[in-house]
Amino acid sequence: MSRASQSHSHSQMKLLLSILLLAAETGHEQTMGAIAGQQPPITREGCPDKCGETSIPFPFGMARGCFRPGFQVVCNHSFRPPRAFLADNGGRTYQRMMDQNYTGPSFRPGEPLRRNKAVELIDVSVDKSEARIYTAVSSICSTSGTHAVGRYAFTYLDKAGPFLASPVRNVLVGVGARVEATMVSSFGETEKAMAYRPSCLSDLVGNLQFTTDGECSGRGCCVAVLPPEAPLLTRFVAGFRPRHRRPGWESSPCSYGMVVQSSWYNFSTPDLYGYEALSGRLARGVPAVLDFAIRKGRCPPDGQQPPAGYACVSGNSSCSNEARGYVCKCSEHYHGNPYITNGCQDVDECKLRKQSHELRLLYPCYDDGICSNRVGGYDCRCKPGMKGAAIKGHCTEKFPLPAKVVVGIAAFIVVSVLMVMSHQLLKLKRFYEQNGGPVLKGVKNIRIYRRKQLKQITNNYRHIIGEGHFGKVYMGTLEDKQHVAIKISIKVDKDMKKEFIDEVIIQSGMRHKNIVRLLGCCLEVDAPMLVYEYAARGSLHDVLFGLRRIDIIPVHTRLGIAVGSAEGLAYMHSAVESTIRHGDVKSANILLDDKFIPKVSDFGTTRLLVRGKSVKTERVVGDLNYIDPIYMEHGVVTQKSDVYGFGVVLMELITRRPAIHDDRRSYVASFVQASLDKQARNFFDQAITSEGDIKLLEMVGEVAVECLKPNPEERLDMKQVEQCLVQIMGQSAQHAQETSYHGDLSPAPDDIPLLKETRIARMQ
Structure with missing residues (x-):
């Protein structure tokens, strides 16, 4: 296979994975079915595949013979619609809710009240080997200057079972005017062993006005990322260090901690106000991500027969070893469930590419090509009377002599126009290189604008908002309607080139709410133009x-x-x-x-x-x-x-x-x-x-x-x-x-x- 073919295959695989992951993330099996052109099976024949609105794909299941050990799901029909819960596996998978009173000047804890509840299942992604569950929000709320109520949610996963809390897909979040949230993991029955304990601090020092919606920067909300090398997490709880006594508890009485799916929680300042404002709004819990794998056994070496009980039973599937066991995947150009017989089905790329622009990019076959599906891929050939590579858009046909004459005349005209334009292009290129374009194009956080783009953004430089010894500042509007200020910089000669580049790189790296942000620059002009965020009130x-x-x-x-x-x-x-x-x-x-x-x-x-x-x-x-x-x-x-x-x-x-x-x-x-x-x-x-x-x-x-x-x-x-x-x-x-x-x-x-x-x- 040529390098070009390998590169094309690799690009196809990346885009297909992104589409499949999107389908799994949203939990819509209809999206998965649309990719293949039909609804593929997700569980064994005769087994229920739904609990209310939640799909239950094998190896998960609800009825006898419909699940692998450790993957049993209980469907609770007392809810409308019904809700799915992980089976307790003999009391080894559950959530323990613990309430505890704190009283006195030193907030001494009272006797805790414990109660157990099942772990609710949100959805399952077989493709990513992930399951999402609801975990309760831990909280500690002051009811007076000398009394507080703590509520903690301990999540227990069977140590020998298939589930681990994902250290990559989850984070620890703390919310409160003064809170140090702590994640405790790997605790025993006495809840005293703390093998792994990330934490984060949020402290407004009594200034609630400093909060900003959407930001978890330590002012009202904080976040701690769990490193990938974290221990195998089967038991965890979000708790607090003793910071209960604080001024202003009347206006912000509660602090919260939660182990939650990365980027799921969006901080909102109303969560700080009122008694149990956040835990009340999220009474059902917050999503956390569990990795799952087949715990007993490893992938068989190439050329050897799979052992008894091997999980990857579908044809066109593969096996991948994990930290504790292995997982199954469908091969490229197949999708579905590798854990059931005939679960991985061929993707009809020719039908699929008609459904959206993104899928046409994933499976290219240009207008002059004819697409035909085959098992494990597809073919794209040029139409009759044409030759070339249709998959690359390179189909050509034989021209008659009159057409060649016309093309020759047109080519002459084009060449003449290009010669006129080339002088202007060379001039723009000279400015671009003079102003450091080859270096700045690789700098992150800054966009290089063409001169034509700035002319459109400024409406032909119509609105001047400032003027000084450096030149003029123009008002501009980007495509997303964001206003910007476009400033003419100093003229850059060869002696100042490095200095100008260094200054642009420095400014592009500065990201702070109290520093004007440099968004981009235009280098195709004699004096470069810098694009900044706009300040409505001026100086x-x-x-x-x-x-x-x-x-x-x-x-x-x-x-x-x-x-x-x-x-x-x-x-x-x-x-x-x-x-x-x-x-x-x-x-x-x-x-x-x-x-x-x-x-x-x-x-x-x-x-x-x-x-x-x-x-x-x-x-x-x-x-x-x-x-x-x-x-x-x-x-x-x-x-x-x-x-x-x-x-x-x-x-x-x-x-x-x-x-x-x-x-x-x-x-x-x-x-x-x-x-x-x-x-x-x-x-x-x-x-x-x-x-x-x-x-x-x-x-x-x-x-x-x-x-x-x-x-x-x-x-x-x-x-x-x-x-x-x-x-x-x-x-x-x-x-x-x-x-x-x-x-x-x-x-x-x-x-x-x-x-x-x-x-x-x-x-x-």
């Missing part, structure tokens, strides 16, 4: 001082902008493989979306700090209103230079006075001196009148002063700045809660623990 400078000015900006909104901006810069400084400095931190380079979420932007002066090398540079040019005095004196830009610029941004945010540069640096100096004299409030935005809000601004002002220290070594780093601002945000939330019950209880202006610790460390 912070616009909102504070410009055409998009908003008269009243609440203090909690300003704190959110400060915290998010600090998070973005801290991520740049420490959350990637090589540390980065921005080089031009200012309010004009902090964009705001429609919800005032800040996004750090404009990386035209960003530089990669290669560890172990000099940090000096002569090419960074920043805004004099925000630039570090050390850079002005020594030409050195460090991450502490970003901290200085961010300190000026904080001043603008709380004073609403635009930064102005002069030789004495009076803008910064006057504020710092006023802050040291406890007179900083004289500079604050006059629209802020609440004493509590003014106290919060004073705390932000203290952080700004720490950022503006003349000696860079005495400044906070961005992570410390972020933590200080988060602490202030927490005090803001606490202040808002307390004032709603007790009036205006102003926070203490010096109550910033991290700032106090830093000062004490300097004094020592």
Whole structure:
């Protein structure tokens, strides 16, 4: 067989597997039947193949003689429709529900109440050797400051049986304002042996507003992936470490843990509120995936007769050894159930390819070809009077002389047009290579756009949304209706080529909610164009001082902008493989979306700090209103230079006075001196009148002063700045809660623990 034929066969196999897996995942045997053009059998003759809406394929079964040992299913007809459950195998496969009360200041556990229930079966995929079951959600719910109720779901699978919990297809998920979910496995009857114990932590520190729907990032929801080398899981439970006592239990009383199918659970913030909000919504349980195999025996060596009781009884099937036993599969171009006689049936590719575009790609036979099915495959031949490879679309016919003359004339015209076009194409290619296209095309997370595509996206560059020394910024709309900002970059010569490529690679790798995301670039132009996500409210400078000015900006909104901006810069400084400095931190380079979420932007002066090398540079040019005095004196830009610029941004945010540069640096100096004299409030935005809000601004002002220290070594780093601002945000939330019950209880202006610790460390 030629390499081309092998490659085509391999591609066919991959696409067929994806379609078969989709059919198994959805549990629709009708989809499987459509693939073969008929409904194949799924169980032995005379055996029931359904329990309610659940298909029961052999080796699973419900009646005597209809299942292999360990695969018995019980159909409970008390439900409407009936539901399928795994047989308990003599009390070795079941779920144990345990309720336990916790009382007192130390939450001492009381005597647990245990009850057993059968394991409900959702569906079976013979092709993937998987079964999905419902597992209950474990929970611990506070009913007061000194009382909690724990509910735990232990899943027991027969140790000698065919089932193992899949470490690849399942994850541990914890949900709660303060929860450390833990998966315990391989416990004994005393439930004390803990051989395998992954865990994850979710802690909002009392700030429920920080949650985001759909994200399991440790803020309201966390996830722990089970490594593939996990032990053979036959018994497991999702539990909790002792974190029951926490403030705010009235609004978020419950924490949850579950072992669940990967990507099945989609976090929703309402799950945090109310008593048993999540476990009530998922009362039936959540899906978990079990791997199954024939546990007794191994695949027979090639050329040897299968042993007695061998499970792969269908012709056109194969055997694969697993960790504990073996599984059966249908051969290529066959599908069905390899565990029953004649269960693997031939696929009629010619009928199948008429059903969808995807199947036509899987089984190609172009318009000039004639498709004919055969056992174990299909043939595609050219129509009469034509020759070539129809399966590749290469059928050709003999042309008469007049046709050849016409073709010759047409070819001449085409060649003439191509010669005109080739000059333009060579020009585009030169720009593409000059701007680093051969390197950037292999970079993940970034799309290379053609010049024609950008012209369509921008509606012929009609809408300008910004302009500066670099050029213009245009509004664009992608095919999915997402708005984007398209910015003309600097012209790249051969000396700047590597630097430009490095900067694009750095930006494409930065994925953070507070950093403007680089989506793609166009390199077929003299000055490359960069495609960024769009920020609806423009820059912070616009909102504070410009055409998009908003008269009243609440203090909690300003704190959110400060915290998010600090998070973005801290991520740049420490959350990637090589540390980065921005080089031009200012309010004009902090964009705001429609919800005032800040996004750090404009990386035209960003530089990669290669560890172990000099940090000096002569090419960074920043805004004099925000630039570090050390850079002005020594030409050195460090991450502490970003901290200085961010300190000026904080001043603008709380004073609403635009930064102005002069030789004495009076803008910064006057504020710092006023802050040291406890007179900083004289500079604050006059629209802020609440004493509590003014106290919060004073705390932000203290952080700004720490950022503006003349000696860079005495400044906070961005992570410390972020933590200080988060602490202030927490005090803001606490202040808002307390004032709603007790009036205006102003926070203490010096109550910033991290700032106090830093000062004490300097004094020592």
